[in-house]
Amino acid sequence: MGIHIIDEANRCLNCKKPKCMEGCPVHTPIPHIIQMFKEHRVMEAGQELFQNNPMSLICSIVCNHEMQCAGSCVLGKKANPVHFSSIETYISDTYLDRMKVTAPAQQKEKVAVIGAGPAGMTVAVILAQEGYGVTIFEQQNKIGGIMQYGIPEFRLPKTILDRYKKKILEMGIRIRPNTAIGTTLTIEDLLRDGYAREWEMRQWMWPEQRFETERIRLLCMPEAGMWQQAHMRWRMQSWTVQNLYLERQ
Numbered sequence: 001m002g003i004h005i006i007d008e009a010n011r012c013l014n015c016k017k018p019k020c021m022e023g024c025p026v027h028t029p030i031p032h033i034i035q036m037f038k039e040h041r042v043m044e045a046g047q048e049l050f051q052n053n054p055m056s057l058i059c060s061i062v063c064n065h066e067m068q069c070a071g072s073c074v075l076g077k078k079a080n081p082v083h084f085s086s087i088e089t090y091i092s093d094t095y096l097d098r099m100k101v102t103a104p105a106q107q108k109e110k111v112a113v114i115g116a117g118p119a120g121m122t123v124a125v126i127l128a129q130e131g132y133g134v135t136i137f138e139q140q141n142k143i144g145g146i147m148q149y150g151i152p153e154f155r156l157p158k159t160i161l162d163r164y165k166k167k168i169l170e171m172g173i174r175i176r177p178n179t180a181i182g183t184t185l186t187i188e189d190l191l192r193d194g195y196a197r198e199w200e201m202r203q204w205m206w207p208e209q210r211f212e213t214e215r216i217r218l219l220c221m222p223e224a225g226m227w228q229q230a231h232m233r234w235r236m237q238s239w240t241v242q243n244l245y246l247e248r249q
Helices: 003-011 019-023 030-038 042-052 056-062 084-098 118-129 159-170 187-192 224-247
Strands: 110-114 133-137 174-176 198-202 215-219
Touching: 003 030, 003 084, 019 030, 030 042, 030 084, 042 056, 042 084, 056 084, 056 159, 084 159, 110 118, 118 133, 118 159, 159 174
Parallel strands: 110 133, 133 174
Antiparallel strands: 110 215, 198 215
16 A cells, blocks of 8 residues: 555545545545545455445546546645545455355346446445346456557556456356347347346437447346436446546547
């Protein structure tokens, strides 16, 4: 651990109304995470980060922090803001390999997630934790989507995606690579295999954004509350990784 990470943690003012948290698209509880880090509760902090955002390690690397958490830090008005990204990277990187994964018994419907990009991976993890039987169908031979094929190695080491794949499999999530829905398999094939209903989600777009709409389909009949939670995290995750990477080009 670099000494600068400890210095950054000690600079946090632990604001009562943390602007950094407001600036984060997934509302990471930054002051609380930093406090746990200072108390040497790294694994607890890592667990909270993962529960809030399964892609926390990747976001800590590729997000445009100057426009989000760091850009919203009150210290940045007169001096340098707290660079939470370096703290988050250390915690999430440490936690990812050491996290204890237990595949919950499937108690709910089968879910088909089409596409193993950041959105698909996030939704798959959330639904698997809730007891859904999840299968990811990916037309490429590797998972990651834009993280695998769009972001260069020097910005995001692909070994991180390999580590994520290992954890996803440990969660009981099945991955079907080289399987394009519409050619290799059809929606009718999935319905015949026991997936209850087709759900299609489109990424919300703003006029100034320059990337194509990404689609994900979930074939299931989830509870309203669980579906809303998964939808919101999917939407924020997809927007964060894709939009902020493209802004840096």
